[in-house]
Amino acid sequence: MTTDVTTDTSGPGPIAPGDVGADVPAAPGFRIERDSLGRVEVPADAYWGVHTKRALENFPIAKRPISVYPDFVVALASVKQACARANAEVGALSQERADWIDAACQEIIEGKHHDQFVVGVMQGGAGTSTNMNANEVICNLALENAGYGRGRYDILSPIDHVNRSQSTNDTYPTAIKIALAFFLKHLLRELKALQGSFSVKADEFEQILKVGRTQMQDAVPMTLGQEFHGFATTLGEDYDRLTETIWLLAEINLGATAIGTGITADPGYAAAAIRHLNVITGLNLEAAPDLIESTSDAGSFMSFSGNLKRSAIKLSKICNDLRLLSSGPQAGFGEINLPPRQAGSSIMPGKVNPVIPEVVNQVAFAVAGADVTVTMAAEGGQLQLNAFEPVIAHYLFQSLTWMTQAMWTLRVNCIDGITANEDRLAAMVGSSVGVITALIPHIGYAAAAALAQTALLTGRNVADLVVEANLMTREDVMRELEPARLSGMLPDTGTSSIPIIE
Structure with missing residues (x-):
């Protein structure tokens, strides 16, 4: 049967007040x-x-x-x-x-x-x-x-x-939580893949020594592999924290109808609906113990948003580091090379910018702003219902979508193609006074500080200065400054070889 597109097909019913033109047929189409x-x-x-x-x-x-x-x-x-x-x-x-x-x-x-x-x-x-x-x-x-x-x-x-047997007030938040669970699965898959890419780079860069930095100043040596392993570890922690949020989405108010009393629904309806919903979605949903509270409260959305923001901010910090480490190519850190993705300037020839980390930074900014919106919307509810779930849903869906895509492009278009500028890294380690920290147990803090100042003023190699001062033999100095020992990768063989400083 087909619809007569010029007639009223809505069926019998009372004519509402002000229903002007009730007998006028519909326009064509x-x-x-x-x-x-x-x-x-x-x-x-x-x-x-x-x-x-x-x-x-x-x-x-x-x-x-x-x-x-x-x-x-x-x-x-x-x-x-x-x-x-x-x-x-x-x-x-x-x-x-x-x-x-x-x-x-x-x-x-x-x-x-x-x-x-x-x-x-x-x-x-x-x-x-x-x-x-x-x-x-x-x-x-x-x-x-x-x-x-x-x-x-x-x-x-x-x-x-x-x-x-339904109300918007129970079906809508239930659908939001189910959708969030679906979105979260996509994000976790990309997050795990991104962590894997950083782990691969950690292994690739395992033996490459570099200067570590604190407060943007030279600190002590480490390996580039250790730095990338740290990135992988923090992403693994985010994966665990976000996985834990699944329980926030499992408690639903389906069957609550308007305000949580279950009005218009059969007493057996809610349990049946949730049972069928678990079969349909493959999730493990359960009825909230207090349907009045569950219908009026948006706290689970706020907690979920907070965890999402945490992950976004930590990812943004990693991207900040990638931009710094790749800065240059001549007048910056220049320690790593990001894959060139597009021309960087309409006026400066040859310039290539770190566009992938930059876009991930911007996604993190948006997620942080969305978290503020979700927080205010959760606070804005009154009495038995929060009327602001649409904006909560939109910003959580947007954050999840953007973060998932950001992780994908960061992995595929950036991390997988990163290379180390080994000559640059070696030169910086060789000229760094930070390595003298490793000699403090042997020559004392005061002597180490004095030699560090000399090295900074003269530009001379720290190892040479220590040997010339007759504080250690060349053999002992070079043993203590081995890359594996400097980066903490060589297990300590004991303290018996460390002299007592009088």
Whole structure:
């Protein structure tokens, strides 16, 4: 059956006050749908309906539809599918209607019709526009698959059937948490790969000695491999911390309906819905112990955001180091070479900039700003509901997406291609007075300090000055200044060879 695009297909119902032109047919290419505010023309080929149309008119803010986050669309369809199965199980929905809804949801889960999720990521109404967009698309898709025209809500209703036993206030935050879990899996996969790339470089640079620095001043020697191993270790710690946040997303309020009391839902519905949802998503979701609290509180989103910011800031610090270590190529540190990715200047020929670390820095800045937004939105809730979950969802989804992509480009377009400037590193170690720190147990701090000053003033080699001062033999000095010993890679054989300084 096809829809007559010039007639009212919304089915019987009372005419709302102010429903001007109730008997006027739709313009060509449109259908008429009604809500409590009146009649609205909706494009005949749209799966969405009147509630989505009003949201499009009311929230032309971000110019970004929710479909920019496919995992969120899949999460919404997963929730609706689980609810349809649970409603059929408890007898709140006929098996036929439940099957229609189930099949429509499955198409969306498989990646179809995402272009119909058109409401903006920024919206008022605590997510109602997103929930109704999902309800309408699922309903009209189910109607079409059953042989009815879009808009035949007398046969299948987006509210009475697709949204049965539900409220935006439980389905929307549940879908957000599911989507966050999906997003997090993508990010963790990229984070693990990035850690692996740093580990490979740590092994590659294991024997390359360099000058370590504290407070931007020369300190003591280390290896370039140790530096990159430190990067890998900190990313591993971030992986562990972010993995731990999964439990924040596991506790959901599905079945709470409006404010947590479960009004309109069968007593057995919530448990059935969560059971079906775990099968559909492969997650281990569980009902919140206090549905009133869970419906009103956004603390889990705030905690999750904080952990995400932690990871972003630490990654940004690594990128700061990469930019410093690669600075130059002639008048900077010049210790490592980043892969050249693009010409760096429209006026300075031959200039190549560290564009990949720079973009990762900027992603970190955005994630830190998003965390402030999430924090303020979590604080802004009142009484039994937080109306600001749309902005929380958008900024968390954006942060996860950007960080995942940033990690990918950092690994593929930067880390994997880094090389060491070994001659430069060796020259700096050779001229550094920091190596004299290793001789303090043998010549004392005062003598070491005096020789360091001499080396700085004259530019002479520290080892030569120590030998000339008859403080140590050449053989002993060179043994103590071996790269493996300087970097701490050579195990200490004991203290018996270290003389007592009188």
